[in-house]
Amino acid sequence: MGTGHYFWVIFYFASLCSASLANNAKINFREKEKKVLDQILGAGKYDARIRPSGINGTENMPTYVYVNMFLRSISKIDDYKMEYSVQLTFREQWTDERLKFDDIQGRLKYLTLTEANRVWMPDLFFSNEKEGHFHNIIMPNVYIRIFPNGSVLYSIRISLTLACPMNLKLYPLDRQICSLRMASYGWTTNDLVFLWKEGDPVQVVKNLHLPRFTLEKFLTDYCNSKTNTGEYSCLKVDLLFKREFSYYLIQIYIPCCMLVIVSWVSFWLDQGAVPARVSLGVTTLLTMATQTSGINASLPPVSYTKAIDVWTGVCLTFVFGALLEFALVNYASRSDMHKENMKKKRRDLEQASLDAASDLLDTDSNATFAMKPLVRHPGDPMALEKLRQCEVHMQAPKRPNCCKTWLSKFPTRQCSRSKRIDVISRITFPLVFALFNLVYWSTYLFREEEDETF
Template identity: 85%
Template sequence: MPTWLATHTASLLLLLACLAQLSRCNQGKVNFREKEKQVLDQILGPGRYDARIRPSGANGTVADAPTIVSVNIFLRSISKIDDYKMEYSVQLTFREQWMDERLKFNDFGGRIKYLTLTDANRVWMPDLFFANEKEGHFHNIIMPNVYIRIFPYGSVLYSIRISLTLSCPMNLKLYPLDRQTCSLRMASYGWTTDDLVFLWKDGDPVQVVKNLHLPRFTLEKFLTDYCNSKTNTGEYSCLKVDLLFKREFSYYLIQIYIPCCMLVIVSWVSFWLDQNAVPARVSLGVTTLLTMATQTSGINASLPPVSYTKAIDVWTGVCLTFVFGALLEFALVNYASRSDMHRENMKKQRRQCELEHAASLEAAADLLEDGTTTFAMKPLVRHPGDALSLENARTCEIHMQPKRDNCCRTWLSKFPTRSKRIDVISRITFPLVFALFNLVYWSTYLFREEAEVD
């Protein structure tokens, strides 16, 4: 036989052997799937398993011991945190695991790792509910996102994907420099701790998806704890996880704090305008006041009506007071300007009278020089009125003495009118007081925030 023919014959025989082996493997797989069906019928068949009866506790060694259920969750996303409604929405994968001795089966030498079910009504389920839930729904696209795994030694794993809207009572005293703690509470509804106990899974009971992004918050950390509750009907097992959120301040700095500062500074432009520019100063003051009021109402519209004062209320209230004070300052300047005009008119009239009196005295002197009239003899006895006139003259001399000048009086003397002095003083006083307020405000609330964290 030629060599090439012997080689091709050997290859053909090897190929036929592989095909036969593959056929036997496929037949084994078919038989293996049939074994899974037989196992399911064996452990869950009619009259074999009753889902209404809870499993025995402590691996079936103690009949009256409570069933232990281990819980862990995987936090997939947090869609929103609503300050007004005080709630937050979360999507998570929820898992429970417990032992049920009635579901043990033969794994055929490790070939059956676990059995998978999609119908939760086939086996006993813990009656867990979310205590602070407002709304919730399951996910059914494309198929219901739920499964039950039964392991050979009787362990049952239940996993489901759900979306929840949960209540989150908030303390907004430091808003928007605050931190909020939102809880997720899970408890048994009907089984007491004598029958059912929930425990956090050892190791890592709560997992959070990587790169969790929230628009206005940052998830700093989370803590797991127990929250068993006692009522008239008994004590019920409860689990909770506290999510600590820190509010992102950069958004509020850009949207609230900087615009309010700009409005306050714009209101100070009125101090640099001429006191006679009444339409310009009134328009500027009223416009900034209305804008600041609109800004304040917009901020309060997004927050719940609480009975205490928030940090943002202090800020907007003081900024509104500064803007209103700038408008009142112009009213004072306008009044002082009219007083200055009246005083100037009085001075002019007094000066006119003095000039007329001086002219009359000069005319009388001229007549005396001409000898047309006789002058009266100087009396030898001084009248009481003369003594009073002398005393008044001395008093005037005392008041006429020059006063000591200081730097402030010298500087203010450059501005002759009271209205101008009020504007000049306001240019310095308003910015200094506003800067002092900023120093007190930020030091107070930032230190309070750090104290609450500690």
């Protein structure tokens, strides 16, 4: 055999030996890790019921627990129940001098546990929690890391449904602040203090998506509470959500505007089209009432007036006003028709009387006619009346009134008052509605900026 063949045989056996030594080293390393765990957590050596000492092993100092979290998702924000659901990775870190161990010259970076009951744990709870659960698929999503210096890191993935008291006065032009509060249940501040971890204590996933809200910003703070049994440490995160207005603009505001405008179509219909105008007014009124009830069904019954209540209430008033306008037009039309009929009857009677008198004069051949004077005396009342009329015509012409000029296009005739009511309504209703829109949007949009106290 050649020299090259011997070289490859030697290289093969050397590789097998090195792999075997590496496997033995790993086995030995795992055995050492097990030995370290047994050494610090063995029976009679560590008691998980006893609180760790304070800084530098000081017994009369509290244990400081540093908290941080990673906000994974927000599934929903419920306006009716005033709650929101969140999924997060929650982390706590503290120091327990009893858990120090030899890191084997830096080879053993940390020990990993999956059983939280083997070490002491802070008694933290979420004070505004309604429901919550851990994640156990495929394995429980929890771990505990013990570092050589005795530092303990606890991490767990949880889903929570939290209470979020809301102020809906500006709904749907509002911003809501939802909090996540964490506090100690049994240990007072003399024994346990929660602190936010320095440097980005709260992290939020980049592609966080909410259907009708936008997470604008968040703020970490402290909320220690004092009770009869002592003072308890508390942390909180305030999340500022801005409601997306585009959904409500398409689903509520534009349809309500369309219903109001449709109700104005009756102003352009003839007064005699009673079935068409009545059906149009009643249909728009019922549709607007249904729209209002549907909006209120998705909101909690509160004691104050919301921005959406003002909008729907005014729109409902405009639709109802259009229906009342037709009732007024119909009454005015019948009243004018009755007056016109009475005038016609009176003219007919006067004409009949004149015809009868003319017949009598024609048949009386012996009647004598007196010559009327061509020139009247100054004291004659007829001459004075004509003189006054001439003086009126000689006066300077007044400045024409645009409104009267426009209304003069509809002279006095049958149903003239009803026609004028319709014409005035065609201008008045849109102008008043436009003025309402100006006041509404300017008021609530500016109030939204002023009431932002985050």
